Amino acid sequence: MPRIFNTIDRIKPAYDVVYKVVLLLCKLLLIVDILITTMAVAGRYIPFVPDPSWSEEIVLTCMAYMAVLSAALAIRRNAHIRMTAFDRYLPKKIIITLDIIADVAVLALAVVMIVVGWKYSIQIGSKGSYVSMPSLSRFWMYFPVPLAGIAMVIFEIEAIYNHLKRFFVIEEDI
Numbered sequence: 001m002p003r004i005f006n007t008i009d010r011i012k013p014a015y016d017v018v019y020k021v022v023l024l025l026c027k028l029l030l031i032v033d034i035l036i037t038t039m040a041v042a043g044r045y046i047p048f049v050p051d052p053s054w055s056e057e058i059v060l061t062c063m064a065y066m067a068v069l070s071a072a073l074a075i076r077r078n079a080h081i082r083m084t085a086f087d088r089y090l091p092k093k094i095i096i097t098l099d100i101i102a103d104v105a106v107l108a109l110a111v112v113m114i115v116v117g118w119k120y121s122i123q124i125g126s127k128g129s130y131v132s133m134p135s136l137s138r139f140w141m142y143f144p145v146p147l148a149g150i151a152m153v154i155f156e157i158e159a160i161y162n163h164l165k166r167f168f169v170i171e172e173d174i
Contacts, residue, residue: 005165015158019076022151026066026073033062054132061141068148075106075155096167103160110152117145 036055043051074080082102087095125139 002169005169008161012158015076015154018151018154019073022069022073026069029062029066029069033059033066036062052132054130057130057132061144064141065144065147068144069151072148072151072155075152075159078159093167096163100160100163100167103156103163107153107156107160110149110156113149113152114146117142117147117149121146 036059039049040051040055040059043049071080121139121142125137125142128138130136130138130141
């Protein structure tokens, strides 16, 4: 069985690339958020700095993207809050099994996010536009949900694989 894990481990660099792309996107969104907020606040107090009417809606949209994408990143780092009070009292195989069950539940949530989020993006998003920017569809306001769902599916598949590997491979073999 460990031979199959050695073969599958070769795609780990692809997960690293996806992680780095999502992380870069979050960093860029944070920079855009900070710049737009700084300009909007400065525009209120400094007469020659513009205070665009669209700043609040764009900042909120960027924050929505960052919130859901960073939650997907936390899946890869195993950084979400979890109950571990009884882990030292339970056998290792049971803990791994419970981790797999939890990850399958999160994977199901990610699939729901993709399906329902895409439906909302297309149906509700296409019917409206941003108040301050009538030319920009509200699709972009709902799109973070299916986008994060895709990232969550990718990272959950890796997490489940890692749990299965821990379950079947003896510690010395890893």
